[in-house]
Amino acid sequence: MPSAQQIVALIKSHVRGDEERFYSLVLQLAAEEAKRGHAVVAEQLRELLEQAKSPRPRVVYSHGPVPVPSVRSDLATILSVHYPKTLLSNMVLDDDLKTRLSRIVHEQRQRGRLKSHGLNARRKLLLTGPPGTGKTMTASALAGELDLPLFSVLLHGILTKFMGEAAAKLRLIFDAMIEMRGVYLFDEIDALGAKRDSDNDVGEARRILNSFLQFLEQDHSDAIIVATTNHESLLDRALFRRFQAILKYQLPSAALTIEALQMRLQSFDVSDVDWQTTAIEARGLSHADIMAAAEDAARNAILDRGPKILDSDLHGAIAARRNQSHVDSNG
Ligand SMILES: Nc1ncnc2c1ncn2[C@@H]1O[C@H](COP(=O)(O)OP(=O)(O)O)[C@@H](O)[C@H]1O
Numbered sequence: 001m002p003s004a005q006q007i008v009a010l011i012k013s014h015v016r017g018d019e020e021r022f023y024s025l026v027l028q029l030a031a032e033e034a035k036r037g038h039a040v041v042a043e044q045l046r047e048l049l050e051q052a053k054s055p056r057p058r059v060v061y062s063h064g065p066v067p068v069p070s071v072r073s074d075l076a077t078i079l080s081v082h083y084p085k086t087l088l089s090n091m092v093l094d095d096d097l098k099t100r101l102s103r104i105v106h107e108q109r110q111r112g113r114l115k116s117h118g119l120n121a122r123r124k125l126l127l128t129g130p131p132g133t134g135k136t137m138t139a140s141a142l143a144g145e146l147d148l149p150l151f152s153v154l155l156h157g158i159l160t161k162f163m164g165e166a167a168a169k170l171r172l173i174f175d176a177m178i179e180m181r182g183v184y185l186f187d188e189i190d191a192l193g194a195k196r197d198s199d200n201d202v203g204e205a206r207r208i209l210n211s212f213l214q215f216l217e218q219d220h221s222d223a224i225i226v227a228t229t230n231h232e233s234l235l236d237r238a239l240f241r242r243f244q245a246i247l248k249y250q251l252p253s254a255a256l257t258i259e260a261l262q263m264r265l266q267s268f269d270v271s272d273v274d275w276q277t278t279a280i281e282a283r284g285l286s287h288a289d290i291m292a293a294a295e296d297a298a299r300n301a302i303l304d305r306g307p308k309i310l311d312s313d314l315h316g317a318i319a320a321r322r323n324q325s326h327v328d329s330n331g
């Protein structure tokens with residue numbers, strides 16, 4: 001057994017971080033134990049020493065440089081946060097949108113380089129277009145591509161619960177942007193301005209929209225601000241000028257409809273599907289409807305026969321979706 005003195009010396013060298021001394025003390029111990037005939041203990045000590053000397057495994061962080069933030073309690077009712085895994089490659093986008101979104105991601109990744117030349121990466125984006133074309137999903141994809149948290153602004157929390165203090169709540173959000181870089185999503189922003197003409201409380205709605213425009217204009221944070229609207233025509237022209245890029249979403253073409261169906265049905269046998277006629281059937285449906293119809297068709301196929309999709313599955317599911325969205329938009 002090692003003496004009390006040896007133990008103290010061992011601990012001392014460890015506390016001081018003196019690895020050389022620590023190793024030589026352990027070697028000494030191993031030699032003494034061997035001399036006393038304790039071959040097993042001596043071998044154990046030598047082995048431990050070998051392990052200690054080999055390079056340590058590096059700590060691997062699962063996230064990027066931004067730590068997982070939590071939302072302060074005063075923000076919890078108006079801001080929710082998560083880290084999306086969505087990427088732009090998970091989306092079906094026309095060439096123009098694909099190019100423009102990739103460009104924005106590229107600018108953000110290179111924002112240091114741009115800054116050193118007195119330039120700013122664009123970060124105030126307005127996405128317009130019909131429902132179900134991927135505007136909300138784009139905010140997730142931008143966060144996913146840049147490994148940033150997505151902060152979703154709960155507009156209804158601002159408008160209904162805190163009607164009188166909406167501007168104060170908006171300020172909290174714009175303050176948060178300075179503290180926490182991320183993608184800040186103001187989804188369906190028309191809620192802020194749309195009712196202005198019909199609403200009784202015209203003054204209040206006007207004030208909220210004006211504060212939003214003011215905050216947007218004054219904002220010099222590094223945050224990426226994504227606002228979306230399904231009703232471009234309801235928005236004030238003044239709002240458009242405050243954004244650095246306006247991205248227009250459209251219902252998918254036949255080619256993109258096929259791309260969407262094929263993306264969703266990747267893991268199924270689609271060798272018998274006639275894509276052209278299916279795309280014609282799906283004309284006028286949004287990406288969201290098409291994805292959902294593909295899923296309906298796959299569910300039916302599995303229950304009826306197995307993972308082989310037929311035209312009849314798809315055409316039936318598409319017709320059902322079309323009826324569903326008519327009901328939704330008339331209701
Ligand atoms: N362009 C797209 N590419 C792939 N999937 C899409 C696309 N657009 C919509 N989707 C699917 O439909 C869902 C709803 O779309 P969303 O982004 O909420 O549409 P929007 O915000 O334009 O109304 C998405 O979560 C996704 O599953």
Ligand SMILES: [Mg+2]
Pocket residue numbers: 132135136137187188228
């Ligand atoms: Mg949306």
